[in-house]
Amino acid sequence: MTQQTYSKAINQALYQAMELSSNVLVLGQLVDYQSGVFGTTTGLVDKFGTQRVCDFPVAESLMTSTGIGLAMSGMRPVLVHQRVDFMMYSLDAIVNWLSLMRFKSNGKLSLPVTIRAIVGKGWGQGPQHSKSMHAWFAHLPGLRVAVPATAYDIKGLLLESIFGENPTIIIEHRSLFSMTSEVPDIPYRVRFGEAVVRRKGKDVTIVAIGFMVPQALRAAEKLALEGIDAEVLDLRTISPLDEEAICNSVAKTGKLVVMDPAWKSIGMAAEVIALVSEKMGSNFKTKPARICYPNSHTPASSALEVEYYPNETSIANVIRSVVYA
Amino acid sequence: MNHGELLKMGEYNHLSIEGCSPDIIRCLYRFMLRLRRCQEALIKEYYPADEMRCPVHFCIGQEASPAALSLLLSQSDYLLSHHRCHGYYLAKGGSMNALFAEIYGRATGANGGIAGSQDISVHDLNFFSGAILSGSVAIAVGVALGFQTKALRSVAVTAFGDGATDQGIFWEAINYAVLRRLPLVFVCENNRYSTYAPLSKRQGKENISERVQSFGMNVKTVFGNDVALLYSVFSNAIEEAREGRGPCFIEAFTYRWNAHVGPGEDDYLGYRSVAEREFWKKNCPIALLEKQMVGQNLMDSKIKEKMIVEIDQEIATAFQFAKESPFPHLKEWSQLNYNIDTPQADRLLETIDSSFFDQNQKEAMPGPY
Numbered sequence: 001m002t003q004q005t006y007s008k009a010i011n012q013a014l015y016q017a018m019e020l021s022s023n024v025l026v027l028g029q030l031v032d033y034q035s036g037v038f039g040t041t042t043g044l045v046d047k048f049g050t051q052r053v054c055d056f057p058v059a060e061s062l063m064t065s066t067g068i069g070l071a072m073s074g075m076r077p078v079l080v081h082q083r084v085d086f087m088m089y090s091l092d093a094i095v096n097w098l099s100l101m102r103f104k105s106n107g108k109l110s111l112p113v114t115i116r117a118i119v120g121k122g123w124g125q126g127p128q129h130s131k132s133m134h135a136w137f138a139h140l141p142g143l144r145v146a147v148p149a150t151a152y153d154i155k156g157l158l159l160e161s162i163f164g165e166n167p168t169i170i171i172e173h174r175s176l177f178s179m180t181s182e183v184p185d186i187p188y189r190v191r192f193g194e195a196v197v198r199r200k201g202k203d204v205t206i207v208a209i210g211f212m213v214p215q216a217l218r219a220a221e222k223l224a225l226e227g228i229d230a231e232v233l234d235l236r237t238i239s240p241l242d243e244e245a246i247c248n249s250v251a252k253t254g255k256l257v258v259m260d261p262a263w264k265s266i267g268m269a270a271e272v273i274a275l276v277s278e279k280m281g282s283n284f285k286t287k288p289a290r291i292c293y294p295n296s297h298t299p300a301s302s303a304l305e306v307e308y309y310p311n312e313t314s315i316a317n318v319i320r321s322v323v324y325a
Numbered sequence: 326m327n328h329g330e331l332l333k334m335g336e337y338n339h340l341s342i343e344g345c346s347p348d349i350i351r352c353l354y355r356f357m358l359r360l361r362r363c364q365e366a367l368i369k370e371y372y373p374a375d376e377m378r379c380p381v382h383f384c385i386g387q388e389a390s391p392a393a394l395s396l397l398l399s400q401s402d403y404l405l406s407h408h409r410c411h412g413y414y415l416a417k418g419g420s421m422n423a424l425f426a427e428i429y430g431r432a433t434g435a436n437g438g439i440a441g442s443q444d445i446s447v448h449d450l451n452f453f454s455g456a457i458l459s460g461s462v463a464i465a466v467g468v469a470l471g472f473q474t475k476a477l478r479s480v481a482v483t484a485f486g487d488g489a490t491d492q493g494i495f496w497e498a499i500n501y502a503v504l505r506r507l508p509l510v511f512v513c514e515n516n517r518y519s520t521y522a523p524l525s526k527r528q529g530k531e532n533i534s535e536r537v538q539s540f541g542m543n544v545k546t547v548f549g550n551d552v553a554l555l556y557s558v559f560s561n562a563i564e565e566a567r568e569g570r571g572p573c574f575i576e577a578f579t580y581r582w583n584a585h586v587g588p589g590e591d592d593y594l595g596y597r598s599v600a601e602r603e604f605w606k607k608n609c610p611i612a613l614l615e616k617q618m619v620g621q622n623l624m625d626s627k628i629k630e631k632m633i634v635e636i637d638q639e640i641a642t643a644f645q646f647a648k649e650s651p652f653p654h655l656k657e658w659s660q661l662n663y664n665i666d667t668p669q670a671d672r673l674l675e676t677i678d679s680s681f682f683d684q685n686q687k688e689a690m691p692g693p694y
């Protein structure tokens with residue numbers, strides 16, 4: 001184990017995957033430059049060459065279709081998008097081809113395509129460089145969606161996805177790229193559909209997704225000083241969703257806050273609350289709450305960014321209101 | 326070449342079977358006749374039986390292109406087709422039984438009844454199709470890139486209509502195939518119409534091939550009902566691609582006789598002229614070849630009769646097979662959509678658990694980018 005940053009963990013996962021199998025390819029804009037998509041692909045081209053580390057034209061739609069074709073011919077491609085927003089050009093390939101190939105082939109053909117897409121935040125990223133869209137993807141049958149929060153998880157989930165058999169979208173929040181955790185040096189797996197309890201507690205369940213995980217943990221730490229003992233559950237993957245882990249925790253605490261780094265309406269936070277309501281009915285001791293972004297596109301101005309993203313105070317206030325309602 | 330000019334030609338009399346062996350000519354002929362009769366039989370049975378409950382795009386009049394490909398692709402080559410796919414499916418060795426059963430929505434269908442006519446995709450045959458226009462053209466790029474990366478001698482062929490060239494992704498695919506010199510052959514069956522809309526109503530200039538050529542692509546335009554010519558042009562293109570000499574785009578001018586979709590006619594809508602329909606029926610791909618074959622004593626009424634009996638037998642068997650086959654029954658939605666096995670991950674990856682994470686770290690602050 002070594003203490004490693006999120007971006008270095010991605011780089012290591014890609015390097016090791018390409019070493020393990022010559023079927024693994026990396027495609028994306030500028031993946032073969034030294035800057036390497038925020039350091040995540042740096043150095044790969046020196047070892048594996050331009051046929052396998054493939055700088056792609058600014059044609060995201062074709063890139064995704066190319067990934068599908070590669071997988072159909074037996075390869076295991078990893079596609080890289082500098083922003084989720086850029087990937088929107090490839091929705092047809094994802095929705096009409098990638099997600100349903102296994103289905104339409106009557107279960108005969110699975111497509112191990114891994115799509116990495118990065119979410120921007122801060123420095124005025126604005127409305128076309130900051131979207132997450134993970135709930136859209138999780139809505140589709142046939143796709144797996146991961147939103148890893150730690151360096152350990154991103155490496156394990158990336159490897160699991162590359163060497164698994166289903167198409168996968170991995171949403172990586174740019175703000176996490178400098179954060180470190182213990183990362184095993186060898187190639188290892190983190191399984192889909194297994195949430196992890198990051199902090200045990202008995203007063204309230206905080207279900208957190210991706211970039212919200214460190215914020216949830218910080219809030220829990222702060223609230224502990226006031227005598228609130230919060231449990232923080234990191235979903236890690238939202239498709240499949242670890243329903244059991246969510247329900248077990250709520251069964252214990254009876255109170256639920258969901259923190260999702262995305263718009264509030266029709267999103268994952270609503271899905272989690274609906275799931276618990278459906279499975280556990282009136283087990284809620286108080287009304288559940290969602291901590292999300294407003295139903296608005298992202299402003300560029302830093303003055304408005306501050307209003308847009310939940311902060312320590314607003315997060316703690318919502319959790320308190322659920323605990324003391 | 327464009328559709329307007331072709332009509333002025335009257336009768337096509339350039340078809341020559343000189344370059345092909347009699348065996349090949351007979352196979353081309355038989356394939357086209359089989360495809361034609363199979364389509365006609367499906368059309369005839371569609372409403373009376375009322376059991377083919379999916380959109381079906383028949384390809385009567387467009388038999389030449391699949392016929393030529395049927396003799397040129399090996400199992401390891403991939404064929405990716407658009408929605409009008411029955412001919413291409415048969416060209417890749419698909420069975421008529423499984424085709425009919427698929428259209429009938431039966432468990433024994435090519436895709437277990439799940440895909441229907443316009444999405445038939447059979448991995449064992451390396452045959453794929455799909456209804457979303459230009460989708461499979463773009464996917465073929467990836468298949469060819471895979472072959473190239475692995476230094477295989479396989480070729481990807483993608484077949485589609487002029488409608489696909491309205492899409493932006495089509496041009497992305499052309500560009501990338503040229504850029505990477507991919508082992509990929511594009512077959513565009515230009516039948517002039519996207520549903521009812523003629524090319525002239527959809528594109529500023531009726532010169533698809535010219536524009537494709539300007540990307541640096543090797544291009545051929547051919548009269549698409551001359552199956553011998555198609556055979557030779559496809560054969561060259563596939564050979565070049567196989568030898569690593571890059572992709573080729575072939576525009577084959579042809580015509581759909583039947584309605585865009587379904588078993589009926591849609592000419593009551595008045596989108597195609599009588600003169601145009603007559604021109605193309607006069608230049609039927611099967612009749613053009615047959616005339617040459619008769620001239621060279623490769624065909625007579627006895628041989629044809631025998632062929633028809635065999636083909637009709639196969640068709641009758643396929644109907645019976647489809648109608649007697651069971652409907653699929655649901656096992657589990659989840660398994661149909663997800664593969665729960667992870668053989669490679671099991672073999673290559675370790676399991677180590679660690680969930681500790683120190684949350685008190687600064688967020689990465691992006692710079693100007």
Ligand SMILES: Cc1ncc(C[n+]2csc(CCOP(=O)(O)OP(=O)(O)O)c2C)c(N)n1
Nearest residue numbers: 409456457458486487488489516518519520
């Ligand atoms: C993306 C998309 N848009 C619209 C359609 C509806 N549609 C189905 S077939 C067709 C016409 C296709 O024409 P062409 O590509 O020339 O093939 P043809 O049907 O003439 O064989 C259209 C517009 C579709 N299948 N996909």
